Amino acid sequence: MSNEKELTGAQKAIGDFAPKLVELTDDILFGDVWERKELAPRDRSLITVASLIAGGNTEQLGFHLNKAKENGLSEEELKEVIIHLAFYAGWPKAMSAIMVAKEVFSKGK
Numbered sequence: 001m002s003n004e005k006e007l008t009g010a011q012k013a014i015g016d017f018a019p020k021l022v023e024l025t026d027d028i029l030f031g032d033v034w035e036r037k038e039l040a041p042r043d044r045s046l047i048t049v050a051s052l053i054a055g056g057n058t059e060q061l062g063f064h065l066n067k068a069k070e071n072g073l074s075e076e077e078l079k080e081v082i083i084h085l086a087f088y089a090g091w092p093k094a095m096s097a098i099m100v101a102k103e104v105f106s107k108g109k
Contacts, residue, residue, distance in 0.1 A: 009063065041071040049073075050081055053097040054089040061100045075105050 007015065010025040034044060045068035052061045068078055078101060086094035 042068075042073060045071040045073055046081065049078065050085060053082060053085050053093055056089075056093045056096065058096050058100050061097060062104045065101055065104045075101075 008022070008026050008030075010022040015022050034041070039047075045064065048064050049061070049068050052058070052064060065078060069075070079098070082094050082097045082101060085097070
């Protein structure tokens with residue numbers, strides 16, 4: 001059994017390359033903003049997923065789709081978000097997002 005603290009996703013991905021960005025991600029974004037009580041984690045996930053889709057930022061979408069499921073959103077609800085945003089954010093962004101969702105959701109089965 002190891003006494004070492006498990007590395008965060010940011011530490012694993014960019015820890016050696018951009019330690020300050022890791023610190024801000026772990027301490028401020030996930031340690032503070034995500035922990036604020038004014039919004040439920042489920043709502044924060046819904047907002048985050050919608051924002052990533054609307055901005056066309058699919059690089060982070062897989063992680064946040066999984067986090068959204070952990071925070072109580074169903075795969076059907078998340079697919080519906082993508083469908084809804086097709087008409088507000090754009091068809092290409094929705095098609096890119098649904099391909100990420102298809103890959104993420106198929107891994108869980």
